[in-house]
Amino acid sequence: MTIGNQSTDASGLGATILIIEDEPAIATAIAQRLTSEGWRTEVARDGLSGVDAAARVRPDAVVLDVMLPGIDGLEVCRRIQADHPVPVLMLTARDDETDMLIGLGVGADDYMTKPFSMRELVARLKALLRRVDRAAQASQAPESEALITVGDVVIDRAQRRVHRAGEEIHLTPTEFELLIMLASSPKTVQTREHLLAEVWDWVDASGTRTVDSHIKALRRKLGSDLIRTVHGVGYAFEPPQ
The missing domain is CATH 3.40.50.2300 (Response regulator)
Incomplete structure (x- = not known):
C-alpha cells in the first residue's frame, strides 16, 4: 500500500x-x-x-x-x-x-x-x-458502494466526506471510520468491544473509554440525536425519522 x-x-x-x-x-x-x-x-x-x-x-x-x-x-x-x-x-x-x-x-x-x-x-x-490502508482501499470502491445515506447524513467513502442536511462535517480519520461502522448498520447496537476490534484493531476491552470519547466527539460535530447509547452495551446509529 x-x-x-x-x-x-x-x-x-x-x-x-x-x-x-x-x-x-x-x-x-x-x-x-x-x-x-x-x-x-x-x-x-x-x-x-x-x-x-x-x-x-x-x-x-x-x-x-x-x-x-x-x-x-x-x-x-x-x-x-x-x-x-x-x-x-x-x-x-x-x-x-x-x-x-x-x-x-x-x-x-x-x-x-x-x-x-x-x-x-x-x-x-x-x-x-x-486504518489509513483501509481508507485507501475504500476510496477505490465502486461508486454504488462508496455512498452511505442514512436519514439526512451522507457519507462519501471515496472522497472521505460527510454531510448532514447539506452541510459538510469535518471528521478525523478515526471519527470517519467509527461513523462508517455505525451508519453501515442503522439501528443495530454495536458493542464497545466490537467497535474497538473493527475500528481500532484492539483485541481486548482496555480501550472502551476511547470509544466513549470518540462517540462524544462525533455527537458534538454531527448532533446529539444520531447515536443512541445502550447502557452497559454500546451504541446504535439511529437518525430521527
Missing part, C-alpha cells in the same frame, strides 16, 4: 513517523523503538519545529506531546491537520477526559497517558496505519 509519500507493505513497514516531544530521553526512546519496528523517524523538540517538520517530511503518522515549548500540542495538531491531514497520536501527562476530548476536537486520532508502554505505543501506531 501507499501511505502519505512513502511506499509501505500491509504492516506499515517503511512508513515515516514524526515524533514531536521536548523531553530528549522520551523522544530518543520512542525513535529507537519505532526504528527497530522498521519505520523511518523524524524528531522535533518544540511545537513550531514540529509544524515545520510535518510540512517538510509529510509523515504517515505523528506522535505528538501535548505540553511543548513555544506552541502547545493542541495548536500544533490544528496547524498540521489544516495543512495536510495525517493520523495523530497524542501524548499527555494528565489522565483527564476533558484533555482527551479537546485533543480529539482539534484532529487527534488517539490518545495515550504518560508513562506508557512502548509496546502499546507501537500497537496503536500500527492500528492507525492499518
Whole structure:
C-alpha cells in the first residue's frame, strides 16, 4: 500500500513517523523503538519545529506531546491537520477526559497517558496505519458502494466526506471510520468491544473509554440525536425519522 509519500507493505513497514516531544530521553526512546519496528523517524523538540517538520517530511503518522515549548500540542495538531491531514497520536501527562476530548476536537486520532508502554505505543501506531490502508482501499470502491445515506447524513467513502442536511462535517480519520461502522448498520447496537476490534484493531476491552470519547466527539460535530447509547452495551446509529 501507499501511505502519505512513502511506499509501505500491509504492516506499515517503511512508513515515516514524526515524533514531536521536548523531553530528549522520551523522544530518543520512542525513535529507537519505532526504528527497530522498521519505520523511518523524524524528531522535533518544540511545537513550531514540529509544524515545520510535518510540512517538510509529510509523515504517515505523528506522535505528538501535548505540553511543548513555544506552541502547545493542541495548536500544533490544528496547524498540521489544516495543512495536510495525517493520523495523530497524542501524548499527555494528565489522565483527564476533558484533555482527551479537546485533543480529539482539534484532529487527534488517539490518545495515550504518560508513562506508557512502548509496546502499546507501537500497537496503536500500527492500528492507525492499518486504518489509513483501509481508507485507501475504500476510496477505490465502486461508486454504488462508496455512498452511505442514512436519514439526512451522507457519507462519501471515496472522497472521505460527510454531510448532514447539506452541510459538510469535518471528521478525523478515526471519527470517519467509527461513523462508517455505525451508519453501515442503522439501528443495530454495536458493542464497545466490537467497535474497538473493527475500528481500532484492539483485541481486548482496555480501550472502551476511547470509544466513549470518540462517540462524544462525533455527537458534538454531527448532533446529539444520531447515536443512541445502550447502557452497559454500546451504541446504535439511529437518525430521527
